Amino acid sequence: MKILVVDDEQDLCEILQYNLETEGYEVVTANSAEEALEQIRDSQSIIGHVESLGGHNSLPDIILLDVMMGEMSGFQMARKLKDNPETAHIPIIFITALDGEDNTVKGLNIGADDYIAKPLSMKEVKARVKAVLRRVEAHPNPPKGRGTIDTPSNLINYEGIRLDLDSKSAMLDGEGLSLTKLEFELLVLFLQHPNKVYSRNDLLELCWPEDVLVLDRTVDVNITRLRKKLGRYGKQIKTRVGYGYYWEE
Secondary structure, three states, X not given: OEEEEXXXXXXXXXXXXXXXXXXXXXXXXXXXXXXXXXXXXXXHHHHHHHHHOOOOOOOOOEEEEEOOOOOOOHHHHHHHHHHOOOOOOOOEEEEEOOOOHHHHHHHHHHOOOEEEEOOOOHHHHHHHHHHHHHHHHHOOOOOOXXXXXXXXXXXXXXXXXXXXXXXXXXXXXXXXXXXXXXXHHHHHHHHHOOOOOEOHHHXXXXXXXXXXXXOHHHHHHHHHHHHHHOHHHHHHEEEEOOOEEEEOO
């Protein structure tokens, strides 16, 4: 697996490269969005030749992308990649010192697969990378040819669970699963970001309507109901005492 690390802090790039290479990944780095895009363009230019020789696509399998950089930000670079059918399938994990829900939502709306805040924990970085790559391997959607993407991005699949983000419908082991709007939003959030712990306040801000007054206990009640509806998958929603809830892969 090839990882592209993009950050204007050279020392951080080297630390990430060292730690990820110890996990067996091939790691390349870039110190600006412009440099990273140039590397990707160079990779695209030789794909046809490599494939004709029976080789492999040299594009990265995943990108760790800093948000605050030089002239072009990580958000701008991500938009360019997601707007290009040849690179739209590459998963992106944002790495940033920016705080706040708005920035997280902005990154996820662009199409990022995860979001890690600085200062970094190498253990967390490794876990997030593994989780995203597992999802990609379980539900691959690489381009079959130039500009063709296999699997629609409006579907979320986890073993026997299938969510359609367009029709807002859920299936469990091939049968319709009746979820409230709130339960559906909670499940989407958990499945899109497995192993990420959300506090009660996080869940209230991300899933509950702004004009509805609720108590922390309301979150617990809804989590309990969702667990029951998910049957054997209910146990995947874990409680991290003192912190909140997360979906364990």
